[in-house]
Amino acid sequence: MKNKRLFLLSAFLVIIGTLQAQNPIIKDQFTADPTAKVFEGKMFVYPSHDIPSPIDRLKEWFCMADYHVFSSENLVDWTDHGVILSQENVPWVAPDSYSMWAPECVYKNGKYYFYFPSTPKGEGKRGFSIGVAIADKPYGPFTPQANPIEGVNGIDPCVLIDKDGQAYIYWSGRGMSVAKLKENMLELDSEPIKIEGLPEGFKEGPFAFERNGKYYFTFPWVKEKTETLAYAMGDSPMGPFEFKGIIMDESPTGCWTNHHSLVKYKDQWYLFYHHNDYSPEFDKNRSTRIDSLFFNPDGTIQKVTPTLRGVGITDARKEIQLDRYSRLSNRGAAIDYLNLTNKFEGWKTILSKNGAWIQYNRVDFGNSAPRKVKARVSSEDGGILQIRINGTDGPVISEIKVPKSDKWTEIESPVRSGQSGIHDLYVSLKGNGKVETDWITFQ
Template sequence: MKTWMCAMLMTMAVGASAQNPIISGQYSADPTARVFNGKVYLYPSHDIPSPIEKLKEWFCMADYHVFSSSNLTEWQDHGVIVSQDKVPWVQDGSYTMWAPDCVEKDGKYYFYFPAAPKGEEKGFGIGVAVADHPEGPFMPMWKPIEGVHGIDPCVLIDKDGQAYIYWAGAGLHMAKLKPNMTELASEPKQVEGLPEGFKEGPFAFERNGKYYFTFPWVREKDGTETLAYAMADHPMGPFTFKGIIMDESPTKCWTNHHSIVEYQGQWYLFYHHNDYSPKFDKNRSVRIDSLNFNPDGTIQKVIPTLRGVGLTKARSHIQIDRYSALQGKGIGIEYLDKNNCFAGWKTLFSKSNTALIYNKVDFGNEKVEEITVRAKSVKGGVLVVRADGKKGNIIAKVKIPKSAAWKNVRAQVLHAPQGVHALHVSLQSGADVEVDWLGFI
């Protein structure tokens, strides 16, 4: 019975993601996060391997999905909400459904998206699709917004109800929107006060009476994008440049694109990286990390993590390769299958006395009795799992047998924690132990 229960619980947990990247099984980029009806809704673009030769080495996007979550760890895919073949004004087979946005006004949800218009050799238009619910179904308007030519739309609705739209294309631009949310109420105006260098992907928000204009910025010639920001006392400026939110990717993912949202008292930065496509940075995946402000309202720099945010349930597959910290030389992370990166990662304990920490594991109020570790090792070894550090109580010791094949190795729990704890996982003895995941029942 216990073996059957273990298998059942582990199966139910498959697909839940409590670490970065948060969306698995497909590429996702340019994430706009919004809070509607007590949930976070995520509207990313959708990178795909190009079916046409023209875009084999470039961005290729044919549709949009929407995802939702109430805990930032388990995301539901509501499916396709807009696709290029269902929008009357979009050029057939253009694969240009780039970074979108979605806002709510007066009970209607307005989804803004860029694409290549029919009858034009170059350039983008920005269209609107309307729905009664945040997950759709969305009905696209029959033509793009007149007077807006560019990409990466973002809409801010101020406290007085006035809506503003921001976009990129030969600089960054902004304008007021009419109450119908589909037409401009003012002439486009270029955003001034920003540093020199390539900029795109604007995202604007308000906090404590201050307006934040954030954007990807290439500050060095031939460099990769940072995330930067400026502040103002009005949605249309004048803006004063303040600095960097996130530095360039050390692994040379050329783009970064983001949104910033408050949920349940904490602010979060949604952004992307090419985790599932290390050799081709035009196929990206969405990440989340916490974002904090200084007392004067300026933004503290965000350091990207693998662990991400939210609690991981102890009774799930805990992907310890999305660690919070590594300890010692001889421990590392590799893809499970280099030909299928969506399969995820594994942790390699090459030497004894190496360890990692995985934060925020929720054991709940009922004590766990058993641990399962999916592992393999040609030499064998003993893993020790502790609560809250190398001097914490030993939760379990797991003897990993010699095996060239993956095995689910079980052991009794020695000390069952309750509530939320960090896991400290170390190789006490042996060598070359590989771990896919671990979990408790």
């Protein structure tokens, strides 16, 4: 009973708090396959939830028991609204299948419809079905339907609601398919058809959207060894689609999967995707990222290069995680985990050569200039961190003298000249030594 109370208290604190992040955006749990939607003027993200498997047959595979939903107004601070659906409370799902894979959520007729794949219960049941849960709010509570959608067998549902109100559902499984949905959003209103005209190779995770009268059909695609993100375009929600190219290249650091969504928020388009940042040794535990996305004048998509800095503007008075850098000097600068036994504690910056630097863009000092800077640092040799703004040759606004210590220490230093507005930060090592930094903040 005591452990249960502690678990509930921990869950409550997560739900009412906010999660500050760059990339990955959620720092306290694994979140894969992110579907991002704008509801009630906020960004909502509906990911799947990778967990360490409690059963032997999934120890080396994907294991997902439930879904959380997260929201943000600035794409920096994320609120976890807690579990919105789990395998135990869906009537048709095998309760020990751990197969609550990539979901979708849309709004129509005053209701939010949450679509999800899973393994159905019962002898002789094989493969995946796709079910629906309904809520009055984007964060729930969601009530699952008693049965999955008849005629849909597969994974990775995506629903597009066209300008005329007609809804279409896409899914993958033995290729990729699309069908119309009835007005109730719970039944098919047409026979499924296969999506044609796509390149050879394994494909999954369809995400469709409309922009300027064109329909985009995007998908993870194994072009060579691991998944890229690719897309095709057409004049109708059901195709035909013409393949156009790659949105994001294969990961160079070993995550076999990628899964994504594209969304416009406050006049900017964003790509949500995942990577195994917190689990480099096991790519079945993934984490959600965001980067900005742009279109060419002809409507084609510019390729997105993944970043650690991500999107959004960082408040100078919050902890600035320099390890989520914009740029890093070629020599004497590195990033490592704070704690190899618990990677959710995040990363640290290591500067080990005179002049080595790290750049962190878009820090908002607000209207009132800070008077001091605080840093959580460690250095066995001691050293000096120099903080500049707006370039490696920009004005020095503070120097932090780091004492010799093999433990983490919080050091304060005055800020020399008053700064306001948004600036890029450059933190460098002055002189010899080696300094590790967890975070800095201005006060």
